[in-house]
Amino acid sequence: MSNIHEQLWTRCLSVIKDNISEASFNTWFAPIVPLKYENNIIVLQVPSQFFVEYIEEKYIDLLRMTLYRVVGNGTRLEYRVLIDKSSNKGTQIPSTGEQARPRQAVANQQRTIANPYARPLLPELDPQLNPAYNFNNLIEGNSNKLARTAGVGIGNEPGKNIFNPLFVYGQSGVGKTHLANGIGVMVKQLHPEKRVLYVSANTFQIQYTDAVRNNTVNDFLNFYQTIDVLIVDDIQEFAGKTGTQNTFFHIFNHLHQTGKQLILTSDRSPIVMVGLEQRLLTRFKWGLSAEIEKPDFELRKSILENKIYRDGLEIPEEVVDFIAEHVVDNVRDLEGVLVSLLAHSTLANMPIDLALAEKVISRIVNITKKVNTVEKIRDVVCEYFSLSVDAISTKSRKREVVQARQIAMYLSKQLTKSSLSTIGNTIGQRDHATVLHACKIVTDLMDCDKNFRSSVKEIEERLKR
Secondary structure, eight states: OOOHHHHHHHHHHHHHHTTSOHHHHHHHTTTOEEEEEETTEEEEEESOHHHHHHHHHHTHHHHHHHHHHHTOTTOEEEEEEEEETTTTEEEEEEOSSOOOOOOHHHHHHHHOOOOTTSOOOOOOOOOOOOTTSSGGGOOOOTTTHHHHHHHHHHHHSTTSSSOOSEEEEOSTTSSHHHHHHHHHHHHHHHOTTSOEEEEEHHHHHHHHHHHHHTTOHHHHHHHHTTOSEEEEEOGGGGTTOHHHHHHHHHHHHHHHHTTOEEEEEESSOGGGOOSSOHHHHHHHTSSEEEEOOOOOHHHHHHHHHHHHHHTTOOOOHHHHHHHHHHOOSOHHHHHHHHHHHHHHHHHTTOOOOHHHHHHHHTTTSOOOOOOOOHHHHHHHHHHHTTOOTTGGGSOOOOHHHHHHHHHHHHHHHHHOOOOHHHHHHHTTSOOHHHHHHHHHHHHHHHHHOHHHHHHHHHHHHHHHO
16 A cells, blocks of 8 residues: 555646656656655655756646645645665755645636726736745845735735835845845736736836837837836936936836836935936835845844755754854845855865854955953943943842843853953942842743843844944
């Protein structure tokens, strides 16, 4: 009697075989071996990484729909790439496709009667999206929560929300392009009939210049006015280009008035942009302006862990923490460090450890050893709790004052080499016994109070900046 995963995969193969050529089936699906099915995850063993990439590019939609039909809604797919046949060693990689589910748009089409007065059937449009930039690997954190939440809302109902336009801004490398692409990918998955187009401001400018040169500006306008979801990246590059701005103004007006969705990204907020017409800037502020800030430590670590998991890597947690602590500016640097680590480890046959991580990171960012003092810790704690430095030096027994004083003493003992007496004298003129008592209180509270522990960790993070 075959195992359940073998039975399910046999049924999947019968469906797949009916939808592709025999040659393609024998090449790409016959060599696949089902390994297990548990917790709604089916694991398939493939001969190589190239297999994964090809199947994900050419057959992921067919595979996802087949899994929904045979296994059920919410089924997830993972691959195991065979590295060493003799020892049966392999690495496991999750699919970049979404969970198996029905195609809602198809069901809706069956119930909808075509409108004879609707716009004529338009040719297929390449959305120019990068499928690798999706919401599955766009990790949420405090720095991007607003923008990401709005993006998901748009993906579900493009043009039928208050976030129109969605204006996303932030410094380079924080994930603006990833988010914009993710919205487009989600729209195409949920609403395949929608015309989605991602275009950089520079590409738009080149297209407009060519249209002027060839006397085809009307065709240029007509094309862009057929778009359902228009994504323009780096909109600040329109600055100083009067003709481009004027044309985009008319496109923006048409799309917005007809209920189409606009998504714009920039390296600065609308209120500080220069070189753009006021009428455009006013329209940029009609919807939601959402800033994506630098990722905090927790988000940086989550991004690294997600990337490591998806690439099937094994990196010690202390190395992950070290990278997250020192690579602080943007996501691109985080991913670049991982690539460099893997390259050094593979080519030089070196283990991925702290020494290698420090060597690699020092070539990308400046690593500075930050020295904490009792005074600095005291000041940061006071700032966190919105207290004056004089407040924790008083004999006040107010809970927030006592707690701030105890945390300052605890962190001073942990992060400096100062004596207990020095710590006590600096923080409220207390003796060493008071410092020891404060450290015990803080330790006990961190063990049993999640919110308190989170506050202490946040202060530690601030001291590292």
